[in-house]
Amino acid sequence: MESELLGILEQLERDKGINKEILIQAVESAVASAAKKIWTIGKEEEIKVVLNRKTGKLTAFAGEQEIRSSEFGRIAAQTAKQVVVQKIREAEKDVIFAEYQARIGQIISGSVYRFEKGSIIVDLGKTEAYIPRSEQSKREEFRQGDRVRAYILDVRRENKGPQVILSRGNPNFIRRLFELEVPEIYEGIVEVKAISRDVGERTKIAVYSKDDKVDCVGACVGMRGARVKNIVSEIQGEKIDIVRYSSDIKEYIQAALSPAEISQIQVNHQDKKANIIVADDQLSLAIGRHGQNVRLASELVGWELDIFSAAQWQEKLKEVEAEEGQSGQEEEKKVPEEKAAKDQREPSLVDLSGVGDKVLEALQEAGFDSLEKVAKADVEHLTQVKGLGKIKAAKLIKEAKKLLKE
Template sequence: MNGELLSVLDHLERDKGIDREILMSAVESALVSAAKKALGSQTEEVEVKIDRKSGEISVFSGGKEIKSEDFGRIAAQTAKQIIIQKIREAERDVIFTDYNSRVGNIVTGTVYRFEKGNIVVDLGKTEGFIPKSEQSSKENFRQGDRIKAFVVEVKKTGKGPQIVLSRANPGLVKKLFELEIPEIYEGIVEIKSISREAGDRTKIAVFSKDEKIDCVGACVGMRGSRVKNIVKELQGEKIDIVRWSDDIKEYIIAALSPAKISTVKLDKEIKQALVTVDDDQLSLAIGKKGQNVRLASKLTGWEIDIKPKVKAAETALGPEEKAAPEAAEVAVDISSLEGVGPKTRKLLEDAGLDTVEKIAGSSVEELTKIKGIGEKTADKILNSAKELARKK
């Protein structure tokens, strides 16, 4: 009997992942309850001890040991019920702890059933569910399909842990990028912001901590292979990968891609940007039902107002802007030149070469005099600047 008890407890620890000591305490507690019931309400304080090595059970009442024969059928049945209850509670605690630690991460399961619009997902030891509000309207799943979902929260309920999952949360896209892009997982490329309308479009802003690694290129992959895998997982949702910049004008221009932006005026006090575009770019900049500008606003944290050039000029804030509209034009940033990363950009700016025109008017000799810029890099930068200056 005692050896069987230890074997059962060891088996439960292996299969259910419940700590052996928790199970021992549960059995002791159950036997105390059973002893009290068997011996009657007038029984003095009952104590049960189980030897952790041999499994031998000792029951004491009023300082006197009670042999196991004194337990009747009712006591044994009660002990069994309480043991089962304690084991279930312990299992639930293990599941709660396990999945609570996974909040903010992705789990994989199987679509088990559909219940009042919710998708119930079989996660192996337990179930999770995706409420209708956390589903993408464009996605379709069938019973038995494998599914990846984002863990939103884990709640304790009378029926056990309730694991709330999501396919619409922006965190799902972020974690998919971490799984698919080694540079993001390793921390070389950082995700700065995400805005998402599940099922339709996501904009994600990325930044490279290493100037030798192109953050957008790393996310796209060879011939789009990396981002294609993410799009496939999201069942065709469009993804715009935006290069993050601490220059808010550049950032807004990138966020509104694929539209071509003419000018950007900023009101930093109220975090509002007035963006002007050519007439043929207006619908592209605004997007279907305003989606492009709405996602760009969420991504940058700025309110963006888009107008065609003529209307923007009419609604200019003051005479200074009307008299000199060209002053509001967005200059081409020197970081767009070949060979210019964040560090090189700072070196050039410190040397007074802060525009494409100034760099194009310099020489390789001038550029190599700047500490940190070699002859090959200088040649690349100069050729790129001259090419860009010619196009303008």
């Protein structure tokens, strides 16, 4: 019986992936828990149970005294079984949580099990996962039993067990699909720089080749479009635009707005804004249906993009010129107004020519804090102010008298 217990624990480790040491500790805890309920011992005494790792023998101690196994009764065995089962369940949950936690960011396959409040419940074999409505594509429809691939978005630990959250709407789902279909991406020769996605409608993906001999766009498209067709098939017809990344922002923007033809691009690097001018017949193509093309292009390059037709751009230039002209007139008008305001106020020391901040401070410290006092002063007294000679002192006195007369 004792050796059988070790055999059962070893088999559980193989079948369930649960560490045997965790199971042994669960058994020891279970037996100790059962013993506390049926043995009459002092309340201060601690029950300790030890399982021999070689023989499988269970030995119980109450304090320092060994308790013989014959004292185990039906209640003890039943309680021990319940606790062991509970511990095994908890350990299984931990194993599942750790396994899927390590796989966050990967694609996983399962079968559609059922539908619940808009979510798709997916059977992964060891556990169930779900795809929330917000992570689904409106283009896609699944039936019970259908095989489905999805991106592991998150794993949460909850009372009822690990909750694995999947997504088919996340942009990284597209990234992983390209890694699976395009060996050059998986090997790191071609790099995915950015992805923008309108789920169920269109995706733009920017790619860059680290090897000049490898065409990044051609590698993603594949022979006769085979690679990209497989991905489009997986996402049930959602359109994919493969954009060639460029460090030149104008070239990058032009590629991102494809298939529209761009006439002119004006960029503001500081604010990351760009004005795009297109021919009148290219305007609707550049903007896209409900603004989809320009919105996805803006997300892809990380810049704010404004689209103008040639006629709209000319109109905008005229408005800017008119505003600048009006602004210039206002400035010209402001100059005489400021001069009039200056003329209306009482003259002060700051109106004296050649008087800077230091001389003004020195005059005030010496007691000459008004024009009247400077005008009444004589040259000898004024030259005592630091920084003033006889010629400058005489000049200030003369100018102060003149300002007071005006």
